[in-house]
Structure formats: structure tokens, C-alpha cells
Amino acid sequence: MRAMWRRTCALAVAPLVMASAVACGGGSDQAAEGTTLRVIVNITPNLTEKYWNDLFAKYEKAHPGVMVKLELTGTVAADAKLRQDLAAGDPPDVAQQITPTADTAQLFADLSDQPWTAKTPLADQYAIGGKHYVVGVGEQIQSLVFYNKAAFKKAGVDADAIRTIDQFTAAMGKLKDVGYKPLQTAGQWVTGGQFSMMADAGVLTADPKWTAERNKGKRSFADSGYLPYLQHYKGWIDKGYLDKSALGLTYADGQTAFLNGKSAMYIMGSFFVPAADAAKKSDGIGVFTMPTDGAYPSGQFGNICNPYVVVNKSRHKAEAISFVKWATTDPEAIRSQLASDGNLRGGFTYPMSSLGTSVQKILDKAPSVIVKSGANQPIAGFSDELNKQVQSLYMGASPKAVADGLDKWWNSQG
Numbered sequence: 001m002r003a004m005w006r007r008t009c010a011l012a013v014a015p016l017v018m019a020s021a022v023a024c025g026g027g028s029d030q031a032a033e034g035t036t037l038r039v040i041v042n043i044t045p046n047l048t049e050k051y052w053n054d055l056f057a058k059y060e061k062a063h064p065g066v067m068v069k070l071e072l073t074g075t076v077a078a079d080a081k082l083r084q085d086l087a088a089g090d091p092p093d094v095a096q097q098i099t100p101t102a103d104t105a106q107l108f109a110d111l112s113d114q115p116w117t118a119k120t121p122l123a124d125q126y127a128i129g130g131k132h133y134v135v136g137v138g139e140q141i142q143s144l145v146f147y148n149k150a151a152f153k154k155a156g157v158d159a160d161a162i163r164t165i166d167q168f169t170a171a172m173g174k175l176k177d178v179g180y181k182p183l184q185t186a187g188q189w190v191t192g193g194q195f196s197m198m199a200d201a202g203v204l205t206a207d208p209k210w211t212a213e214r215n216k217g218k219r220s221f222a223d224s225g226y227l228p229y230l231q232h233y234k235g236w237i238d239k240g241y242l243d244k245s246a247l248g249l250t251y252a253d254g255q256t257a258f259l260n261g262k263s264a265m266y267i268m269g270s271f272f273v274p275a276a277d278a279a280k281k282s283d284g285i286g287v288f289t290m291p292t293d294g295a296y297p298s299g300q301f302g303n304i305c306n307p308y309v310v311v312n313k314s315r316h317k318a319e320a321i322s323f324v325k326w327a328t329t330d331p332e333a334i335r336s337q338l339a340s341d342g343n344l345r346g347g348f349t350y351p352m353s354s355l356g357t358s359v360q361k362i363l364d365k366a367p368s369v370i371v372k373s374g375a376n377q378p379i380a381g382f383s384d385e386l387n388k389q390v391q392s393l394y395m396g397a398s399p400k401a402v403a404d405g406l407d408k409w410w411n412s413q414g
Contacts, residue, residue, distance in 0.1 A: 035319050040071040040078050042097035045252045046274045046341050055336055059326055066319070073097070082107070082311065091313035093320040098309050099126065100133040101377050108133040109310035109317060111324075120328050121345055122304045126373045135328045136304035137337045138345035141363050142269035143201035143290035143301045146276075146355075150284060151180045151264035159288050163296040165202075165232050172241040175264040183236065184263035186254025187247040192387030194267040197301055199229035202292030204370045205299040212375040214410065221410075222403040228293060230390075230399035237393055244394050270363075271305075273342030273356045282355040289362050299368035305343040379413045 056068040078097040120135040155174040172182035203225040213219040258266040
């Protein structure tokens with residue numbers, strides 16, 4: 001992906017910036033003047049280039065002479081963008097939307113000597129060997145089912161009565177009978193992402209250390225709770241509850257289709273709420289926690305939101321740390337980022353729609369937030385493999401073949 005300067009005037013000052021910038025170690029509250037910080041940011045329907053421009057302009061205003069150069073992602077993952085830059089010998093300074101693992105931690109600055117990091121959300125859950133390499137703005141929950149209230153009323157479906165996967169499947173049948181596409185999905189990362197939001201809520205609530213045990217070779221997809229969820233999913237495809245042509249849709253297209261009332265339900269994270277608010281559709285949309293084959297309510301599959309890392313090879317490490325501290329501790333920056341993606345953080349509130357308030361209530365009642373990090377971090381590349389395997393169900397693959405394929409891939413990673 002090409003890098004984007006935040007303002008056209010930045011092109012004019014670039015030679016001066018590169019000539020005067022100096023690399024430093026350690027951290028400081030004030031970035032040195034005459035510094036350009038290259039920041040990889042994630043681009044989504046909510047987190048647009050304009051959003052990042054407006055947010056980081058506030059940092060620049062408070063730090064005269066400091067420029068923030070956006071490096072955009074969207075079709076390529078942030079970690080892939082980072083690796084491309086590192087391979088080219090052109091390291092950025094900061095990356096947003098990357099979660100370090102034990103294998104990649106050396107790519108990032110150890111922030112453990114920065115006292116403020118301990119107060120950021122889920123800091124301990126994402127520590128590696130007791131060290132903090134990533135800091136976040138808040139947390140998301142993702143095992144949510146958003147639904148079209150009008151569709152449910154027409155089909156005679158009571159959302160409050162849906163507690164099991166069988167009841168969820170029965171509701172899809174009723175919705176299809178009255179002319180709705182029961183469940184909205186899409187291609188890109190959405191297919192596998194939605195499956196995780198569903199299956200992880202059930203499997204990891206029952207066995208929180210499942211992924212750690214899989215890493216040790218003591219669990220498998222073929223002989224665990226994941227197989228029944230693959231069977232449920234394949235059944236939805238066979239019954240027409242999931243539209244096969246949806247794989248041709250982008251994430252944004254799928255979201256728009258649901259917002260436009262073309263489908264009745266949409267499995268997605270709390271970050272969907274701002275899109276519904278922006279479309280002025282929130283009052284017509286309800287939400288319930290993902291039903292499972294086990295406990296109800298289950299734990300919420302969740303994660304750190306708006307995570308930031310400082311790249312170890314940054315030529316401006318002290319300045320980069322100062323920037324990341326601002327992004328994750330400044331109250332105004334925090335509230336902006338939380339509201340932009342419908343995220344949550346203890347001690348911080350912002351105006352919420354009725355839909356956002358409903359999501360908050362689900363979190364309040366959830367017995368846990370399931371985080372895949374530390375010992376429970378899947379092998380790198382797993383989300384892409386899961387996405388590919390789940391999409392193969394649309395092409396006729398059997399649930400057993402998919403489960404076996406996931407095990408084979410995992411075992412091949414060494």
C-alpha cells in the first residue's frame with residue numbers, strides 16, 4: 001500500500017525533516033521538533049483516512065514541528081505492511097492494529113519501563129514474558145448478533161428466546177420463510193471472522209485454555225467442539241440461510257447490505273455500532289449475545305482495540321513512544337477512538353445510541369472476555385487459514401475435511 005502524507009504541505013517540508021530528524025532511544029513526553037513519524041494505520045468503514053488525519057492533527061498541534069505520515073492498510077494486513085517495509089530497509093515508527101507474539105516480539109520496542117503502559121486496557125493479558133510490547137486504547141467484544149427488528153417482528157421471532165444454536169437455526173428458517181436473507185456474511189476476512197465470533201464463544205467458554213492446549217498438541221479441531229460449529233455452519237449454507245454469492249462482497253458491502261435491510265441478522269463485533277449510528281439505523285437494530293451449544297450467556301470473544309506498537313528499528317524511537325503514549329492515555333484521544341469504533345474502556349464514557357447501550361449491557365452481563373493472547377495466542381497466520389477453510393465450505397467441502405485441514409495446517413507450522 002502506498003504511504004499518504006497527512007497534508008499536501010508535508011511534501012514541501014519532507015527534505016528538511018529528513019535532514020534534521022535524529023533517532024533517539026528511551027521515551028519522552030515531548031517529541032523533538034523537525035520529526036516525521038511514519039504510522040501504519042488500519043483503514044475500515046469507520047476508521048477512514050479522514051478520521052486519522054483529524055485525530056493526529058491534534059497531536060501535531062500540541063507538538064509543533066512534528067509531522068505524522070500515514071501509511072494506509074485496508075486490503076493488506078498491518079503486519080504484512082510492516083514486514084514489507086522492514087524487508088525494504090525502510091522501517092516505519094509506529095504501527096496500529098498489530099498484536100505481537102512470542103515469535104515477533106523482537107520487532108517491537110519493549111515498553112515495560114514506561115509506567116503508563118500498565119494502566120492501558122488488557123495490558124497484562126497481552127504481555128509476553130511479562131513484558132509489554134503493545135498498548136491499546138480500549139477493548140472490543142465480538143460474539144454479537146445484530147438483528148433487524150422489523151424482520152424479527154414479521155417472522156414472529158423473539159430475540160430474547162434465542163439461547164442455543166438450534167434456536168438460532170430455527171429463527172433463520174422463519175426469517176427465510178418471510179422473504180429475508182437470514183444471515184449476512186461477506187468475503188475478505190469476514191467469513192472466518194464471523195465463524196470465530198460464533199465458535200470461540202462456545203468452545204473457549206467451556207475450555208478457556210483450548211488454544212494453549214492446541215499449541216501443545218493436546219487438542220485438535222477434528223475432535224473438539226469446533227467440529228459441531230462447522231457442521232452448523234455448513235447446514236446453514238445448504239439450507240440457503242447463508243448466500244453463497246456473498247463471498248464476492250467486501251466487508252463494507254456486507255455491512256451496507258445489512259444496514260439496507262436486505263438481511264435479517266449480522267454476526268459482528270461492537271465496532272459495527274458506529275456504522276449503524278452513522279447510517280441513522282440504530283433504533284431499528286437490536287443485538288443479542290451469540291447463542292452457543294453450551295453456557296448462556298457465554299464469554300464474549302474480544303480483544304484489545306486500537307493497539308499500538310513502536311517499531312524496534314524506528315529511527316525516532318523516543319518520539320514514537322511519546323506519540324503512542326498520547327494515543328493511549330490522552331482523554332480526548334481515547335474518547336475519540338472509542339467512539340469511532342464502538343469500543344469500551346473502564347472509566348471512560350461517551351454518548352451512545354440505544355444500540356451502543358445494548359452492547360454495553362451485554363458486556364456487563366458477560367461472564368468473561370475471551371482474549372487470544374499470550375499462551376492462548378494462535379499460531380501466526382491462523383486467521384487467514386481459518387478464513388480460507390471456512391470459505392471452502394461454500395465450495396462443497398465437508399466440515400470434517402475443514403477440521404482436518406485446520407489440524408494439518410497447524411501441525412505443519414512446526
